[in-house]
Amino acid sequence: MKLSILDYIPLDLIDCEITQINKVLEGPTLIHIEGDIPNPLFVTTLLHGNETTSFYVLQKLLNDYKDKRPPRDLIIFVGNIEATSLGKRVASDDVDFNRVWCKGDTKYHQVTNDVIEYLKNKNLFASIDIHNNTGANPFYGCINVRSGKFYHLAALFQKKVVYFTEPDGVNSLCFSKICPSITIEAGKSGFPEATVAVYNYVKKVLHLDELRDDYGCDEITLYHTVATIKVNKNRDITVSDEDKELKINPAIEKFNFVPMLKGQLIAKSMNKNDLCVISDEGDDVTSNYLIYHDDCYRVKEMFIPSMLTTNIEVMKKDCLGYVMEKLI
Ligand SMILES: [Zn+2]
Known part of the structure; x- marks a missing residue:
């Protein structure tokens, strides 16, 4: 499995059916869209192939920036292409793409290490990984560090926030060592209002000047x-x-x-x-x-x-x- 890195928007991705994604992208892909200021927002999509909200957010973002620059660099990772084309959480090898953001020797670890290698000296502004839940849940974010910038990043989405530090290999846990990071849980798959909420959130962060270090935990409900x-x-x-x-x-x-x-x-x-x-x-x-x-x-x-x-x-x-x- 090889990581593709694109410095342009693959236009066929903007209006393809979700199960046709493998006709447009060969495998895991980073799309780097240059913006007005260089410290990038990193967005992760489709680590789980049956969690569709991130796909529709991806399409809306690509459509927005196909002919104009975002306010800051936007780098989007599109993860499990095979699982997405099958409509499944994981691909046929049963590896969970949200447990491999750590040291390891599977082909998935090779991809995540290449992603981290590409991003590590880019002075990331923040990292957002988008998911859906299996059961009905309200929207919430998950953070892995208890500090102002993480609270602020979470509060911009929802006041309900979950803090966790395990299991190892989760995307937001990995990026919490590099920049403020979050896992977004956008309820069950398939609801347009989830796409709208997450898209609006990503745009808000993209346009933000700074995440506040002094943001208080009393402004969110932390579980x-x-x-x-x-x-x-x-x-x-x-x-x-x-x-x-x-x-x-x-x-x-x-x-x-x-x-x-x-x-x-x-x-x-x-x-x-x-x-x-x-x-x-x-x-x-x-x-x-x-x-x-x-x-x-x-x-x-x-x-x-x-x-x-x-x-x-x-x-x-x-x-x-x-x-x-x-x-x-
Ligand atoms: Zn997920």
């Missing part, structure tokens, strides 16, 4: 994840009224970033060990958060969840969602 809610992968699971072993509350996604109160139903099952909560340190902390009684899993004490999903494949492969706490 961090403390634990992961897992399901028993071996169960037959449903999110409807079907008669299956583990029945997840079909309305679960509406609780993302909303306090789940004591007694709230999460799932029904005849089996006691079908849901568990694992802390970031790897300890089983189920009894801190959940009560199992009368075949029901309910909230023990109020907590704020995120990324709760009704997608059974995702909950089995990854998790049902996360437990968060507010950081002050």
